[in-house]
Amino acid sequence: MANLKALAKDTAIYGLSSIVGRFLNYLLVPLYTHYMPKASGDYGVSTNMYAYTALFFAILTFGMETTLFRFANDERETPDTVFSTGFTMVGSLTAVFLLLLFGFITPISNYLGYAEHPEYLLMMATVVGLDALQALPFCYLRFQHRPIRFMSLKMLFIFLNISLNLIFFVLLGKTSVFYVFFINLLCTGFITFFFIPDLVKVRWKFDAGLLRRMLSYSWPILLLSVMGILNQVADKILFPKVYPDQAQANVELGVYGSCVKIAMIMALITQAFRYAYEPIVFSKAKDADKTEYYALGMKYFVIFTLLAFLCVMGWLPVIRYMIGADYWEGLRVVPIVMAAEIMMGIYFNLSFWYKLIDKTYFGALFSLAGCIVLFAINLWGIPHYSYMACAWGGVGGYGVAMLLSYFIGQKYYPIPYPIGSLAAYAVLAALFYWAMTLIPEAWPVWLYVGLSTLLILVYAAIICKREGLIRR
Numbered sequence: 001m002a003n004l005k006a007l008a009k010d011t012a013i014y015g016l017s018s019i020v021g022r023f024l025n026y027l028l029v030p031l032y033t034h035y036m037p038k039a040s041g042d043y044g045v046s047t048n049m050y051a052y053t054a055l056f057f058a059i060l061t062f063g064m065e066t067t068l069f070r071f072a073n074d075e076r077e078t079p080d081t082v083f084s085t086g087f088t089m090v091g092s093l094t095a096v097f098l099l100l101l102f103g104f105i106t107p108i109s110n111y112l113g114y115a116e117h118p119e120y121l122l123m124m125a126t127v128v129g130l131d132a133l134q135a136l137p138f139c140y141l142r143f144q145h146r147p148i149r150f151m152s153l154k155m156l157f158i159f160l161n162i163s164l165n166l167i168f169f170v171l172l173g174k175t176s177v178f179y180v181f182f183i184n185l186l187c188t189g190f191i192t193f194f195f196i197p198d199l200v201k202v203r204w205k206f207d208a209g210l211l212r213r214m215l216s217y218s219w220p221i222l223l224l225s226v227m228g229i230l231n232q233v234a235d236k237i238l239f240p241k242v243y244p245d246q247a248q249a250n251v252e253l254g255v256y257g258s259c260v261k262i263a264m265i266m267a268l269i270t271q272a273f274r275y276a277y278e279p280i281v282f283s284k285a286k287d288a289d290k291t292e293y294y295a296l297g298m299k300y301f302v303i304f305t306l307l308a309f310l311c312v313m314g315w316l317p318v319i320r321y322m323i324g325a326d327y328w329e330g331l332r333v334v335p336i337v338m339a340a341e342i343m344m345g346i347y348f349n350l351s352f353w354y355k356l357i358d359k360t361y362f363g364a365l366f367s368l369a370g371c372i373v374l375f376a377i378n379l380w381g382i383p384h385y386s387y388m389a390c391a392w393g394g395v396g397g398y399g400v401a402m403l404l405s406y407f408i409g410q411k412y413y414p415i416p417y418p419i420g421s422l423a424a425y426a427v428l429a430a431l432f433y434w435a436m437t438l439i440p441e442a443w444p445v446w447l448y449v450g451l452s453t454l455l456i457l458v459y460a461a462i463i464c465k466r467e468g469l470i471r472r
Contacts, residue, residue, distance in 0.1 A: 026322060028165050029261050033324030035175045041250030042177040043327075047257030048240060048250070049120060049181070051233035052112070053128045058229040060094050060132035063221030065139045066355065067214050072143050077210065079143065080203040085211050087136045094129045101125045113240060123181040130188045137195045153194055161187045220360035224351075227367030231344070231397045234371065235378050235390035242382040256387035258323045259330035263337035265312055269305060270345035291415045298349045298415075302422050303463055305342045306429040310459060312338060314436055314452030317445045333391040335433070340394035343402050350405040353413035362408065370401030425463065432459045 036042035064086040072079040101108060102122065109118035141150040164183045168174045236253065243249040312319060313335055320331055347366075354362040374397030381389025409415070436452050 026261060028162065029258060030322050030324060031165060031169055032180065033258055033327055035169050036177060036254075038251055038254055038324070038326040040175075041254060042175075043258060044240075044250030044252070044254035045120070045177050046180055047236050047253050049124055051236035053124050053131075054233050055226070055229050055237070056097070056125075056128045057131055057135075058225040059222070060097060060128065061090055061135045061225070062093060062215075063218035063225055063360075064090055064136055064214070066221050067218040068136060068139050069143060070217060070355070071210070071214060078203075078205075079140075081205045081207050081210065082214070083136060083140050084202055084204045085207050086214060087133075088206050089211060089215075090132055090136060094132045098125060098129050117178075119178070120181055123185045127181070127185050127188050130192050134188075134192060134195060137198055140198070153191060156194070157187050157191045160190065217358065217360065220362075220364045221355075223364030224360065224367050227364060227371045228344075230371045231367065231374055231394065231401070234374055235382075235387075235393055238375075238378050239382060239387070239390065242379060243386070244383050252386050255327050255330040256333065256390060258327040259333050260337055262312065262316075262319055262322065262331070263334045263341060266305060266308060266338045266341035266345070269308055270341065270348060294349075294352065294415050295417050298346070298417055299422065301345060301349055302342075303425060303467075305345055306425055307456070307460060307463070309335075309338050309342065310429060310432055310436075310452075310456050313433055314456050315449055317441075317448050330387060333387060336388075336391040337394060340391070340398050343395065343398035347398060347402040347405055350402065350409055353405075353409040353415065357413055359412065362405075362412075366401045366404045366408075369404060370397035370399075373397045373400045421466075428459065428462065432456070 032043055032046070036046075068082060068086055071077050071082045102125075105118050105122060109115055109121050112121065114120050138150060138153070141147075161183060164186065165180075168179045168183060236257065239253045239256070240246070240249040243252060316331065316334065320328055351363055354360055374393040377393035377396050378389055381393065406417075432455050435455055439448050439451055441448070
């Protein structure tokens with residue numbers, strides 16, 4: 001029970017920095033979609049560029065975040081040595097990446113379609129390099145159970161980012177995607193300086209033998225991370241290359257990217273849960289009741305995400321105003337992408353079995369299988385169905401990875417997940433969502449939202465009653 005209370009407390013704090021912070025950041029979406037109209041394709045450029053940065057961030061961190069938790073919790077290792085060894089490795093890899101990109105910027109920008117704007121690549125490469133350098137210090141704050149400092153730095157970045165965007169776009173009237181990247185670079189560079197006091201306190205020691213053991217553990221996680229990121233961003237990278245009308249590609253990608261922002265509410269919930277849950281999983285690995293705890297964590301994660309799904313879909317007539325009206329045509333992807341994000345969250349919860357028994361290569365194989373499915377759906381579907389293929393590709397990719405991880409995991413590390421209850425909750429949520437779709441869209445927004453809210457409350461009451469939270 002103490003562990004569950006700690007999980008709830010840390011999830012609330014990390015959630016404040018993640019969910020609230022990202023929500024404030026989402027306020028930039030209507031700003032961008034207003035000042036960068038759909039026809040300009042600038043929001044599509046932003047979507048494409050951030051997809052690349054997510055991929056290279058995963059490569060540069062090299063799986064060292066999870067690896068830090070694994071080795072820092074080992075009684076035979078010194079946490080500061082684990083941190084300093086991992087940080088040295090990430091810093092060296094980042095330096096090589098930046099030197100190569102800056103040295104070959106012309107051919108790289110030509111290949112990626114930014115021959116006229118190589119400055120986009122230069123700015124975002126620097127941003128991803130600084131983010132990689134910040135990753136392990138942020139991770140070490142989580143290991144040290146310092147969520148307040150973690151939250152403060154995350155929120156500082158968000159508020160600074162929002163303020164500068166308002167100044168540049170609203171007060172100064174800027175309308176180019178250039179300023180999106182420039183502001184990100186300024187804010188990321190500013191936050192980097194706040195880690196100096198934390199780094200000074202570390203007792204620095206590089207251990208070559210430890211690094212070899214860490215790399216042996218982390219390289220499958222690197223593959224897992226890359227495959228996982230590709231499952232999230234491959235559609236946004238492939239879209240301009242595959243869509244038949246190149247002049248229209250960035251416009252269509254902008255529509256998809258803006259509407260996906262709504263569905264990413266589910267990703268925020270998963271991220272907040274991960275920040276709190278990951279350290280506890282490793283620290284509880286030696287307890288006798290660990291498998292029951294993992295099963296309970298899965299159940300509450302599924303319950304909460306299904307409820308969040310219904311809330312977003314029920315309130316979509318209001319939430320849609322977070323993006324410009326020009327982009328509303330893409331809202332049909334929202335339920336599909338949210339379903340894919342739920343599968344991704346379940347897959348994350350299932351992933352601990354191979355991390356705990358040091359068989360992380362399984363994760364890479366599962367993600368590779370999912371990535372192959374996603375690529376196949378996108379390559380075939382984008383020319384025919386535009387961004388709808390991207391949405392369904394996520395469902396196919398995450399679904400395959402999720403099922404593989406569950407069935408193989410039950411063989412190597414059995415966990416008594418309440419599959420019957422989870423399936424029943426999922427079917428029930430699908431029925432309530434179907435009931436929402438029967439409400440005529442022509443009805444007033446207040447009536448549509450009111451009836452949807454009533455359905456959500458009934459669903460929540462059924463769950464509470466079934467879980468024993470409501471007693472007569």
